[in-house]
Amino acid sequence: MELGDASLQAQEQHAKMLERVAAEQRGRSMVVPTDPNEVQIMLRAIGEPVCFFGEGPGARRQRLQTKLGSATVARDRGEQIPDAVAEVLGAAASGDGYAMVAAAQAASGSSKFDMAAARQAAEETAALAERRKRELFYVKADEALQEARVAIAADSLARAKQRVLQEAARIHALERFAAGEEASAAAESFDTDGGIFASVVDEAARASCVLATLPRLRPVLSENAGDRPLQGIDWSRCGRALVVGGFGAVAQVWDARKLRRRATLRGHEDRVVDAQFHPQFGAPPFDPASGRAAIATASADCTAGIWAAGQETPLARLRGHSGRLAAVRWHPLGAHLLTSSHDETVRLWDAGTGRCLQVQEGHHRQVHGLAVHPDGGLFASGDFAGGVRLWDLRSGQCVWVVAEVRRRTVSVLGGTVGASSSTSDGAGVATAASISSFPSGASAGGAGGPTGGGGGGIESVPAHATQVTSLDFHPDGRRLASAGADGAVKVWDLRACKKLLDLAGHSSVVTSVQFAPRTGSALLSSSMDGSVRFWGSDRGEPLGRVVGHDGRIMGATWRGTDDARVATIGYDRTLKVWAHDMDF
Numbered sequence: 093m094e095l096g097d098a099s100l101q102a103q104e105q106h107a108k109m110l111e112r113v114a115a116e117q118r119g120r121s122m123v124v125p126t127d128p129n130e131v132q133i134m135l136r137a138i139g140e141p142v143c144f145f146g147e148g149p150g151a152r153r154q155r156l157q158t159k160l161g162s163a164t165v166a167r168d169r170g171e172q173i174p175d176a177v178a179e180v181l182g183a184a185a186s187g188d189g190y191a192m193v194a195a196a197q198a199a200s201g202s203s204k205f206d207m208a209a210a211r212q213a214a215e216e217t218a219a220l221a222e223r224r225k226r227e228l229f230y231v232k233a234d235e236a237l238q239e240a241r242v243a244i245a246a247d248s249l250a251r252a253k254q255r256v257l258q259e260a261a262r263i264h265a266l267e268r269f270a271a272g273e274e275a276s277a278a279a280e281s282f283d284t285d286g287g288i289f290a291s292v293v294d295e296a297a298r299a300s301c302v303l304a305t306l307p308r309l310r311p312v313l314s315e316n317a318g319d320r321p322l323q324g325i326d327w328s329r330c331g332r333a334l335v336v337g338g339f340g341a342v343a344q345v346w347d348a349r350k351l352r353r354r355a356t357l358r359g360h361e362d363r364v365v366d367a368q369f370h371p372q373f374g375a376p377p378f379d380p381a382s383g384r385a386a387i388a389t390a391s392a393d394c395t396a397g398i399w400a401a402g403q404e405t406p407l408a409r410l411r412g413h414s415g416r417l418a419a420v421r422w423h424p425l426g427a428h429l430l431t432s433s434h435d436e437t438v439r440l441w442d443a444g445t446g447r448c449l450q451v452q453e454g455h456h457r458q459v460h461g462l463a464v465h466p467d468g469g470l471f472a473s474g475d476f477a478g479g480v481r482l483w484d485l486r487s488g489q490c491v492w493v494v495a496e497v498r499r500r501t502v503s504v505l506g507g508t509v510g511a512s513s514s515t516s517d518g519a520g521v522a523t524a525a526s527i528s529s530f531p532s533g534a535s536a537g538g539a540g541g542p543t544g545g546g547g548g549g550i551e552s553v554p555a556h557a558t559q560v561t562s563l564d565f566h567p568d569g570r571r572l573a574s575a576g577a578d579g580a581v582k583v584w585d586l587r588a589c590k591k592l593l594d595l596a597g598h599s600s601v602v603t604s605v606q607f608a609p610r611t612g613s614a615l616l617s618s619s620m621d622g623s624v625r626f627w628g629s630d631r632g633e634p635l636g637r638v639v640g641h642d643g644r645i646m647g648a649t650w651r652g653t654d655d656a657r658v659a660t661i662g663y664d665r666t667l668k669v670w671a672h673d674m675d676f
Contacts, residue, residue: 111165119161124153131156138163138177231488237449240428240442245486247425248469255467255569302613302655305672306626307636309658313351313669314640317344322661323646324366324390329609330374331653335387336661337364343389343399348651348659351669359406362393366419371426373401383407385443388429390420396431398443408446412439419462421471423485430471434458438473440485454481454490461574463563472572474560480574482586494572494584495552496591556580562605566629567612575602581617583632593632597625604647608655616658618648624660624670638670 125131128149132142135156143152163177173181233241317336324337327348334346343357343364367389386401396410396417415435422429428449429441438452438459452473461474470491474480480494556576564573571592572584581602583593600621607629608614614635615627622643626635641662651657658670 111162115161115165116158117161118164119154119157119159122157122160122164124156124160126153128152134180135159137180139174231450233450233488236442236447237440240440240449241486243427244423244425244468248465248467248486251424251467252469252569259568302608302611303628303635305656306614308672309636309638309670310672311638311640311668312671315346315351315353315667316665317346317353317661317667318342318665320363321646321663321665322667324364325647325649325659325661325667326368327649327651327659328369328374329371329652331651332374333369334659334667335367335369336667337367337389338661338665339363341391341393343367343387343397345387346667348669351667355402355404357387357389357397357399357404357406359397359409360389360391360393360395362391362416364389364391365417366390368420368422371422371424388420388422388443390417390431392416394433396420396429396441398429398446408443410439410441410446410448412448412451413437415458418458418460421462421464423464424466424468430462430464432459432462432473434460436475438462438471438483450488452483452488454483455479458559461560461563463565463572465565466567466569472563472565472574474555474563474574474576476559478554478556478558478560478576478578480555480560480563480572480584482572492586492589494555494574496555497552555582555584561602564606566607567609571607571629573605573607573615575605575617577601579619579621581605581615581627583615583629593627595625595627595632597634597637598623600644603645604649606648606650608650609652610650610655614655616648616650618645618660620644620646620663624648624658640668640670641666 125134131149131153135142135152138159140155140159144155147155160177160181163173163181167173167178167181318338318340320338320340322336322338324343326335328334332348333354334348336344336346338344341358341360341362341364343360344353345355345357346352347354367387370384370386370388373386383400383403385398385407387399389397389399391397394411394413394416397406398408398410399406410429410431413431413433413435415433417431417433419432420429421431422443427443429443430438431441432438436453436455436457436459438455439448440450440452441448455473455475455477457476457479459473459475461480462471464471469486470482470484472480472482472494481490482492482494483489484491555574557578557580559577560574561577562575565571566573570586572586573581574584575581579596579598579600579602581593581595581598582591583595584590585592595615595617598617598619598621600619602617602619605615605617608616612629615629616624617627618624622639622641622645624638624645626637627633628635638658641660642664644663646661646663648658648660651659656671660668660670662668
């Protein structure tokens with residue numbers, strides 16, 4: 093049976109479409125130059141116009157790839173192709189872009205292309221860019237920044253001293269209790285006034301209760317929080333209020349006990365991506381009616397906002413970033429703010445004056461994740477390249493490029509045949525420590541490449557394979573949790589400079605990670621896979637998983653007063669509070 097004209101025409105069109113798709117696929121797999129001048133040289137050599145009206149460099153390079161792909165398909169079918177195209181395709185087989193340009197020059201009869209000189213120039217440019225990444229540079233601190241650093245140093249040292257004393261009391265108590273001694277006698281033997289010891293007596297019982305409760309959490313409160321998806325959530329330390337950001341360019345303050353909206357903060361021009369309560373909000377001597385700063389917000393409009401309790405207009409708008417903001421964090425002292433931005437910087441602000449005190453450079457991709465150490469002396473930032481850096485606020489120095497140290501296995505022929513997991517021996521720790529003292533702007537060579545150099549068998553890779561989305565410090569100040577778009581959650585030891593835990597379970601982007609703020613016994617992670625997972629912070633064992641949102645979960649946070657409740661927000665525009673039946 094013969095096909096009609098319409099069917100034949102349809103078959104012909106289908107064959108042409110398949111040929112075009114095959115040509116595009118072959119073209120995309122070919123290595124072609126990125127320099128616009130070199131692309132034009134190659135187009136001229138194969139007989140194509142060097143430029144069409146309105147065609148940009150990217151479209152011109154794509155056209156070159158498609159034409160070369162079509163020629164490859166035709167050659168594979170046994171068809172004759174022009175000699176100039178054949179020479180270019182022959183050079184393309186080597187994967188050397190310089191050889192391709194040289195072949196194109198020769199085929200077009202132009203002046204000979206100096207391939208060696210071009211390759212040398214490219215190598216020098218790459219080496220210069222790498223040196224700039226590693227370059228040590230200093231920025232002069234003005235008087236305001238120096239005063240801020242002195243205040244931050246004094247406060248952080250006092251907090252560190254208190255934390256160390258509490259840790260010593262905890263260890264002392266566990267030793268005494270293990271020996272069968274009464275709690276009062278143990279307290280008296282360590283601290284006569286019992287002040288430091290008071291919170292240690294029931295710590296183990298409280299942590300055990302938290303771990304036992306997590307698998308039985310259920311949604312006890314749920315409200316629709318608007319007509320746009322939500323993003324960014326924080327629970328006040330007093331446990332009575334929640335603040336939520338969202339795509340609607342507003343932030344909302346909610347009564348956490350009954351889940352009723354108390355205020356809508358208006359002033360941003362684009363979505364509010366993060367929000368956080370002042371560290372002293374709701375606790376004496378903080379007075380909500382005083383008009384003091386109570387909430388900070390970060391927005392995609394490149395600004396941050398500072399808001400007073402009960403007021404729906406900002407006290408101040410912090411301007412200076414040239415890219416959208418990703419996160420905002422209060423310093424524990426309450427007088428300063430930190431913001432991360434897609435302009436590849438982190439900024440330190442004076443919350444009282446709204447002045448930018450410092451622009452922290454050093455990342456080479458958009459900065460997203462941000463966390464401040466409980467003592468206030470350090471902060472961590474994560475970028476879209478998977479890198480995490482630990483910074484000293486008192487000096488502006490990068491004290492550690494967080495990286496996973498691996499030992500490469502080298503064959504007798506000198507080729508790398510595999511890499512083992514993180515080393516925990518002395519060599520691995522020493523390698524990590526060797527990249528732990530880079531000032532502002534310096535970059536560790538090991539983050540993303542060999543650290544030892546010359547085939548030493550040890551390499552360090554970035555903390556995550558893709559974007560770092562969230563960071564959080566453990567209350568004990570010794571551990572840092574990181575989460576990324578690769579679906580991984582990792583815990584790092586800040587003293588040994590190595591990875592402690594690698595928690596796998598999420599199947600999509602992890603949107604937030606947070607240690608239980610009161611006990612530190614558990615870690616939560618929320619994900620766009622629609623779940624919140626709980627993990628033991630010491631061994632990383634799975635403790636439970638809750639699902640309740642219709643789609644992606646955009647953020648989650650603990651109630652800091654007792655670690656007994658969790659609040660979550662979703663792309664489905666709902667705000668939910670999770671608790672155990674007995675707690676509710």
